Amino acid sequence: MADIGSTANLAAADKGAAGAAAPGTDDKESKRNFNYPLVKICDMAEELRVEAVDMVVTAVEKHPGNFEAAAQNIKELMDKRCGNSWHAVVGEGYGFEVTHEMRNLLYMYFGGNLGVLVWKAS
DSSP states (O other): OOOTTOHHHHHHHHHHHHOSOOTTHHHHHHTOOOOSOEEEEEOSOHHHHHHHHHHHHHHHHHSTTOHHHHHHHHHHHHHHHHOSOEEEEEESSOOOOOOOOTTOEEEEEETTTEEEEEEEOO
16 A cells, blocks of 8 residues: 655655656755754843854854854854853864853854854853
8 A cells, every 4th residue: 555645655746747847956955055044052042042143144154164263253253242251163063062151052053064052151
């Protein structure tokens, strides 16, 4: 018995209804980069979170491909905005375990797989 709700059946039904799909459309869909910030962990106040996400997005867009410069920029902006002792890590494929001050941690993704970790530790 066929699985009626499978994605393969849905894709086949869509192709049948719309005719032949343009070549290469599946490749574009699978390689699409997401250019919006995705906050995974955050214990900051709402106002600070919004400002921090904006700072991160601006820094990453200002320094494309240069993770060290982006992290330095984020740290300097957060130090000016909220006092000293801020730290930032920008990169792909890393894990972390940090000790931070309460309500001063942000972990987010931007541009698909670019992870950004910002925290305050005195």
